[in-house]
Amino acid sequence: MRFELDTGLSSLQGKRPRNEDFAGVQAPAPHEAERGWVAALADGVSGSGQGDGLMAAQTSVMSLLRDFHAVPLDWDASVALDRLLGHQNAWLAAHNRRPGADGSPREALTTLTAVALRGRRYALAHVGDSRAWLLRDGECLLLTQDHRLERRDFAGLTRALGLDDALRLDHAQGELRVGDRLLLTSDGVHGALRPREIADLLRATLGAQAAADALTAAALAAGSHDNATALVLDVKDLAGPGLGDLAALGRDLPTPGALGVGAVLDGYQVTALVADHGAHRLLQARELATGRLVALKMLRAGRAGDPEERAMLAHEIWLGLRLAEAPRSRRGSDGASGFVRVHPPAEGATHFYAVFDWHGGQTLEQLLARGPLDAAQAMALGQSVARSLGLLHAAGVVHRDIKPANLHLGDDGQWRVLDFGVALSRRSPAAARELHAGTPSYINPEQWQDPPALPDAGSDLFALGVTLYQALTGRLPYGEIEPYQLARYRREPASVSRLQPSVPMPLDRVVMRAIAREAKQRFETAEELLLALERCAARDQATPARPVRAQREVLTGWQIALALSVLLNLLLVAWLLFLPR
Structure with missing residues (x-):
């Protein structure tokens, strides 16, 4: 439209x-x-x-x-x-x-x-x-x-x-x-x-x-x-509504109260409480007119009167609507953008909140609770997220909070990037620009320096590298980082293949480059990281597994050589014992 x-x-x-x-x-x-x-x-x-x-x-x-x-x-x-x-x-x-x-x-x-x-x-x-x-x-x-x-x-x-x-x-x-x-x-x-x-x-x-x-x-x-x-x-x-329209709604409309299961809001009936933490509440709801499931995101009661929080939620809705218009040429082979679709506010909405598509599935954080991913799964994850980050960065947006809890694998097999609450764009409100946002263990070292570097596209790529390292090994490369704890970045982390020998060396090198301590050693763009991951995947597919039969043939050869050696030694002993004096 x-x-x-x-x-x-x-x-x-x-x-x-x-x-x-x-x-x-x-x-x-x-x-x-x-x-x-x-x-x-x-x-x-x-x-x-x-x-x-x-x-x-x-x-x-x-x-x-x-x-x-x-x-x-x-x-x-x-x-x-x-x-x-x-x-x-x-x-x-x-x-x-x-x-x-x-x-x-x-x-x-x-x-x-x-x-x-x-x-x-x-x-x-x-x-x-x-x-x-x-x-x-x-x-x-x-x-x-x-x-x-x-x-x-x-x-x-x-x-x-x-x-x-x-x-x-x-x-x-x-x-x-x-x-x-x-x-x-x-x-x-x-x-x-x-x-x-x-x-x-x-x-x-x-x-x-x-x-x-x-x-x-x-x-x-x-x-x-x-x-x-x-x-x-x-x-x-x-x-679709512009940022000015959404900001006006954020100023003019009230925030919904504490809605319980069964409550109805502007034609949506709440079916479950998904999350209630920080500044927001996330609800699952069913649209009564169509029967489809959606996710409703709204400010908590304690933050409802904060104009800065309202402006940041309006910015998140605007970003979602803008990303939905991303050129199909930059998307995956199936045309998916890698983001959850945001719906514009309905005409006549009585409260201020965001409406997203609902996708069944699990976050990467939930998947890793059962154990690390194998190399193929990690490469699929990395390629999908790198492609999504390429779309973001081309639009002048920095996510700032890439981590397992914000990456979702839907029942349709599509990885999606979640939560643009602290994302930065040219239209970000002042409160978002001044906020030192993100999860410390996934923030690149430059942002902890004095003076701190501003978050940029490289910040998201570093966070993706940390996420891939964790997905393959079950560990964080630099351990749990606390704010301003720069000491943890004074040594290189153990390689992925050392902790998980089954990881191919090409993938190990890609991940270790993505999380290098020095920014100049890392990938510069999402497209560069995506290309490296695609080459890893192609190399992995091009190298056939060694046949079991060949392994058995090699094993049999060693067995024959050992048997001959034993037989010769026995003959030598017999000759020495029974040699005429």
Whole structure:
């Protein structure tokens, strides 16, 4: 599902000597779809007659559309609009302080109304007397308030871009729905048409462009003396929720209470309590509408009011939804991504929690309780997890907590990486970035140094190496590590084949390289580790086991040689005993 928008723009000069309105829409590049769309309409203020109003309108809209998708991805849409328009206002104000070529004052002023559509929400920024409208379910709502003073002796704008050094913008945010129709108008339209007439035209006209044309034509027919511009945005389809949408849910919705077996939450009936530790509770539940099993993850009651924990859970949901869209070319041969699928929050959800697919099976921690894995099982595990880590790292994500408890072997034979609660991405909340997360025995030595190194892709590869070592030998390579216990990393661990002689030497070398004390000796990328494991598997399959028959033939040869030697020695003894004197 992707965000789909139908746009229409109409701008008529009318009875003015020039058209000083300017409007436009900018779509994101395909690889930046999560940045959303941005649209703006500006109405240049006529003053000196030198075209300063048109210049102000054009530069304001064009700079906003050009720069909106270049701001840091972690900026909220409202923050991006505020800062970009603030910079434009400062430039226009400085321009207006300088006299023109003929010494006359400059009056580069403009109104501006902008809307950013990101995820499932819109953000609005407004200054002046252009307007924004929303048609939803047949009702037309005015979203802005004019910054204009109307008196008998004076009529003029009280706020505009370029008017003052300090810019005061009106901001608004709201939820988007499929079928919404957003409209931006200059005063040449809404000054000639009553709100009811605008609403009637929006309801009656199919197609965004037809609606924009109908509005401007109706405004001029009604006697408008100004430029008439209308920009229509029709929401045809919505993408999955963005991080901003999920963070808003985390702020606005309550956390579920202590649900017991049989409790019902938003159409899910709890069937079992799976885990209750740390900051979260994990429940198994059945979706009543379909009968399928799911996993529900929610904050514990003691953490429910912590905004940082809520932000981290929202980030975990967002990461899961993003990873579900990973290119199939980077997945396994069966197309599986190696992660548990996350479901977007249901429309009308009453509480804040995460919903995952339920997979029967066991974690690696549970499997190792019965004993180590053999070489073939360990290689299959390593290849699957390395492939998943390659997907993660390509998306700019570091898991930070790879360990047996977070690797799950499903009943379908697929290994999956669990728990992205402390994962890092470019959009991670500040609390997650500052957290020294992970399980100490699986954290690479560099993170215990002073100053500590930041977790990166190499951190996940080291943790996978420790996990493979443990899976093959039943032991941790450096033993149980406590926080800041760097002394344990001052010697190399015993080799895998020394502890488990049945492990082939090629696999031994791969694992020992993955857990080397020095970072420069380890694998640099998940793809490099995956290739090494694949070569081990291919070499293991290419080397046939020695036939039992051949072993018996060799054994028989030694037996014959021993028998001959014994016979010769007996003959020699007999000769010595019975030799004539």
